[in-house]
Amino acid sequence: MAGTGVAICNSRDEMIFEMKKPLDLIKGDRVSRRSVEGHALIEALKAATALELNRIVFYCDYYLLYQLVSGWWRPKQQKIINFMDQLNLLRKSFTYCEHSLIACKDVKFAFKLAREAISSQKSKVVSSQEELENCVICLDDKSIDQFFLVESCTHRYCYSCVKQHVEVKLHSGVLPKCPHEGCGNELRIESCEKFLTPKFIEMMRQRLKEDSIPVTDKVYCPNPRCSTLMSTKKALRHPEIISTKLLNWKLRAMRSYIVPEI
Ligand SMILES: [Zn+2]
Ligand SMILES: [Zn+2]
């Protein structure tokens, strides 16, 4: 079972068109989210053309579709190529046709976003001398010097989004990587120092160190006031470990922390 809903609003958030439509499916056909989302988009654009609208912004909460319509990857499947042809043809019937990504949880704010998009469009015209770039996480237009570049993959995000991303990851004990979905390129600590507080820089340094030691090779100093993390090799020279004679025990156990013998 699948269905699509289309709502078109004017710049004052008033709904000017609404359509609900069940999808005609051939029995046994598998419905993917991508095809339903794509279908809904085509229906929406057709409706907007029928209403003779000239300037539209369509909102998408489905990242895969957003990437596709942004032209970030070239489809190879014939079905998707056909979809893109149909979409591009429809897009040409508008003098202005932009798209924007919103988070799933923000769908209920879509009306508000629509209004903001229109007003930011206006301010963009006013300050057109200043070069602006759109951050794909917060969708804000910001001046290009407010952008952070992940050197290894050239993905770009505004500083406040990268900062939030890095802090959340560090808080959950994970080494932060490039926020782009499926990218996973490393962030250099030297670049992150530009926006992190000393506390987070220290957390990141510690995280990098922990991740560089294989799990089976990790030793924590048993002295709770020290609890330094080191490799077993380094532990051989760590004074408290030598004095507590715990290293042999650790070397046999290998996996867990050192527990002082009673
Ligand atoms: Zn941002
Ligand atoms: Zn990346």
Ligand SMILES: [Zn+2]
């Ligand atoms: Zn120690």
